[in-house]
Amino acid sequence: MSEKVLMKGNEAIGEAAIRANCQCFFGYPITPQTEVAAYMAKKMPTIDRVFLQAESEIAAINMIYGAAGTGVRCMTSSSSPGISLKAEGISYIAGAELPCVIINIVRGGPGLGGIQPAQSDYFQATKGGAHGDFHMPVYAPSSIQEMVDLITEAFDVADQYRTPVMIMGDGMLGQMMEPVEFRPSTSTRVLPEKTWAANGRNGRAHHNVINSLFLKSEELEKHNDHLGRKYDEIKKNEVKYELMNTEDADLIMVAYGTTARICKNTIKLAKAKGINLGLIRPITLWPYPQEAFDLTIGSTKHGYLAVEMSKGQMVEDVRLSVEGRKPVHFYGRSGGMIPSPEEILDKAMEIVGGNK
Known part of the structure; x- marks a missing residue:
């Protein structure tokens, strides 16, 4: 059994993501989640993985789109106003069926609001949060240990269903310190091979194309029907x-x-x-x-x-x-x-x- 260590919630998120084989992190500082990015900035380069502080939240989520399109595990984090800026990119990612993990450490709003903890992003997270017919799984941990455990599950669910997944905690969970144990995953999920990824031909006769644009109404409806069936599977299998x-x-x-x-x-x-x-x-x-x-x-x-x-x-x-x-x-x-x-x-x- 691994030993428990005392960690701040935001830093535990970063460590859990690294242990879940997150290869790329793109983010931008905003209270009360900045320590996620700070931890990743310190640790990711030492293990030959990618950390990049983008010039904005909009840039960060579009970098996630690009990295996820190659099939690698990637993550971004922010807090309420930053998630609003990422909304268009999240919709594009959902439409292109790209797996990634998005962390939202919620602060009070609306507008710039304040930096104290809140749960007022519920509508944004669960009712779409951006344009189009899409959903994404949203996890709400109540302890740092549960948050760590759910990071691994979030990456697995993202890969299994080809979908963005959000972990939504409040500022209190991000800033508090608790003992946490980084346990090996006991998941029995059989994750599909990423044959869809845009990472070279790899013996195929064609290039894979990542896209969320469907100019013909019939094609877009067919795509939305496909997404709807996927969301039904998630509702059937992933309720906790x-x-x-x-x-x-x-x-x-x-x-x-x-x-x-x-x-x-x-x-x-x-x-x-x-x-x-x-x-x-x-x-x-x-x-x-x-x-x-x-x-x-x-x-x-x-x-x-x-x-x-x-x-x-x-x-x-x-x-x-x-x-x-x-x-x-x-x-x-x-x-x-x-x-x-x-x-x-x-x-x-x-x-x-x-x-x-």
């Missing part, structure tokens, strides 16, 4: 979530990332007051774990409480998953404010009232 204390719950909270960690403390506080709170923690934000609600719908007396570091975004997917079968409530803080366990408990007690 955690259930905690959801049997016979007075109320089930729904939260992801570091907010879910806070909710776990709320469960302990509630027990002291005789209230049984449960938790659904989505690990994949897309595809969203709708089945978690089917499994728990009969176990909650007062429905669900979505808790977010936003003005209310994931709560819409909670409502869609519940389909009106139970009430859905919301509690959120925004602008970099972090909800406390006591605040969440107060909201839960307001919902539960005296009629448990």
Whole structure:
């Protein structure tokens, strides 16, 4: 067993990517994720891999397009405004079916906002985030260890489905330090050979062409139908979530990332007051774990409480998953404010009232 080391979240992202055989990193500094790029700048050249600080986020994502097109594993990272600048490139990458990993360490917005942690990029990440009919898998780790483990999975999923994959954490996860263990992958995935890559003929009678341009409507529709079938496969195979204390719950909270960690403390506080709170923690934000609600719908007396570091975004997917079968409530803080366990408990007690 490997030893645990104490690392900052952003630096652990870089180390995990290197161990997942990331060959190229292109990025641009922006708080609170700059340490990802700084770590890669220090380590990648020493192992004969590529680090390049691009002149902008737009340049970085287009460099990712080029590197991914050759079939090598590549990654970029940024924070909220930077991801917005990358949006066009992400759509091109999805349209050209290129695998890559995109890190978003979320800060408060809109606009330049602030540098404190937030979860207000949920819509951007899960509802497209750019033009066209496309999705990308989005992972939401709640600890540095889970983030490290999901980096490897993200690269594997990207290669398996030929798709960009996002790992979305908040500024708190990027900046905190925790013990982390870099474990060998236990994945049993059989990844396809990259016969599509534009890396020379390699014995073929033709050059491979990387493209997302389809000028004929019939061809573009056919391509979108193909992408749709791929997204259906991802929804079928790649949903991840955690259930905690959801049997016979007075109320089930729904939260992801570091907010879910806070909710776990709320469960302990509630027990002291005789209230049984449960938790659904989505690990994949897309595809969203709708089945978690089917499994728990009969176990909650007062429905669900979505808790977010936003003005209310994931709560819409909670409502869609519940389909009106139970009430859905919301509690959120925004602008970099972090909800406390006591605040969440107060909201839960307001919902539960005296009629448990």
